[in-house]
Amino acid sequence: MPESPCPSPREPSAAGGGVVLTVVVPMPAHGGLDARLSYRHPHPLPSGTLVRVPLGRRTVLGVVWPEAPDGEAPAREALRPVQEVLTALPPLPDEWCALVAFAARYYQRSLGEVALAALPPALRALDAAGLQRRLARRADMTPAAPTAPAPSPTPDQQAAVQAVAEADRPVLLFGATGSGKTEVYLQAAAQVLARDARAQVLMLVPEINLTPQLEARVRERFGAAVVTLHSGLTPAQRLRHWLAAHLGQARVVLGTRTAVWTSLPRLRLIVVDEEHDPSYKSQEGARYSARDLAVYRAHLLAAQGCRVVLGSATPALESWHAALQGRYRLVELSDRIGGAARPALRLLDMRTQPRGALLAPALLEAIQARVARGEQALLLLNRRGYAPVLACPDCGWTSGCPHCSAYLVFHKDERRLRCHHCGHAAAVPRACPDCGNVDLAPLGRGTQRLEEHLEQTLAGLRRPDGAPVRVGRLDADSARTPQQLQALLGQVHRGEVDVLVGTQMVAKGHDFRRITLVAAVNPDAALFASDWRAPERLFALLLQAGGRAGRDATFMAAQGSRAELWVQTAYPQHPLFAALARHDYPGFAAQQLEERRAAGMPPFAHQALLRAEARTLEAALAWLQLAAQQTDGLPGRAHVTLYAPVPMTMVRVAGVERAQLLLESASRPALQALLAAWTPRLHALRRAGPARGLLRWAIDVDPLGY
DNA sequence: AGCACGCCGACT
């Protein structure tokens, strides 16, 4: 881009005032304006150029947009001039603008909101001079060549890499834990980078902080050409890494869902690891799915040869269905490279166990036996705290949160009651607030209670080295910071912990070498939860957790042990467990898809939610009712089912009442057409006033759960 | 969303 003369900040140039530019600015889609505003500038600028423009009383970062403004822009003379052009940066690629435009349209948000949220926050605050300074400081960054040599791939992996290179559609890489998916990503990336000296690769992961070993592996392979992008970085780091990507210096970007927006001028491969993971779906602002946007982004770059790989041992049913239909190319990796046996499933029928037993006697014995042999056990319980409720057995009082429709969880170690939804904390009452009874009882079990129970039960038991058995706990309370998490994981790795109790956090990719037994203590809630995606998530969790057992084949052989996954359930006949016993994801998926087809649920139907938050539930429901009426006569209406507005399962969070309205259609275009016509009406409805007490509303396209 | 302007309660 040519160095432009600094535009005069005040007066328009004489004849005609130069050209009119469409600039996207950070503004939600209120009322008539859609965040594409017009500004004057002495000469044309390429689309994607970053500029600073006046907006009201402020100066904001904006992006020069490819199209003309839609509505009636003010007369040229009335336009305000572009204040500053960030000439130090090349324009954002057209493909980036197209991705932003698509997402804004699809998720019903303004262009400006999506575009500016897609840029690093620190960039929004920089002017041209500040940017110059920033760039000067990092001018010495040199793109580095790959460092560590790649191990030679197995024939399976070789074939998978080949399939990725040749695929004319997204590849769904399906392979169990330990089948070597990561190696396929790395080999595919290496191939792309070797073929084109400027090519770039985007690797998305669900949570970078939980899996530092992946980052280490990527760095080991690609060295200083790797940058990371995730929420754990400081604003300055984030900007630095983003700039490296935008300027083409970073060859590999490894990041969480926000990284899908990274400007990558020569993007040639996108990897979405653990593509089924719900954290790819944003729950704030534009509720986008980074996985779906990754697929769309690769589609935009298809002519440039960009590929996309979605990897999982338990794909999202949407992805699996797409693969069965042939929209995605299914590539399968055969089982564990190390040759370790898959864990055997042991179902414990809790209906036949002693009443009130936290752990079935057989499970406890199995844990004791393994620990005494120097093996480790992992216990999964998806509730943190000591007990989910404190209750009065006399009058029936329960520890409800004053701000939420949830119980205050009893945390014994802190001697406090805490709400896991709004953070409210209170001291444990000495006596029942209602009747004065001093014998309040903790109801149900959390990880702290299980830990305590195990410490008592295993007290006196010795490991082979004569040391007493140690119990550890890994949950959001014990691992509040990444440092604490790493410390805990270190203890487990070094064998200082024999029995580890944890929430689903423990199932994520940690390589615990001496764990030979994994147990799900109480997974039944997910079988019949109101969230109909719960079984899918449970299957993924149990399969993934089971994959933690017996990862070290040498150790297993030396021990003569067999890896086992124990599940305590009152529903042992549930078909989910039959599929789990066979490690049969395809069977499970087929059964789930059949249910979904019969019930007209996704992926056989497309959904959107209108969510409303208000001071009172009545206000939220009333507004949704009004909103529903606004769909009359809109395009697509005949092909979209509107359900009645209902309170959310968690109605009240932090003093705010929440309700939602479900829209469903077999036709995605019909649903999209309706939403596109509806959204402006909803903005108008809000402005017109009849939304007394309404705090916020939002549309969630392709919602995950409710 | 910001950031104003704009009218009604407890503080220097």
Place this chain on the structure above:
DNA sequence: GTCGGCGTGCTC
């Protein structure tokens, strides 16, 4: 007599 609560309104 002011600081400040957040209710409408506007942003090329």
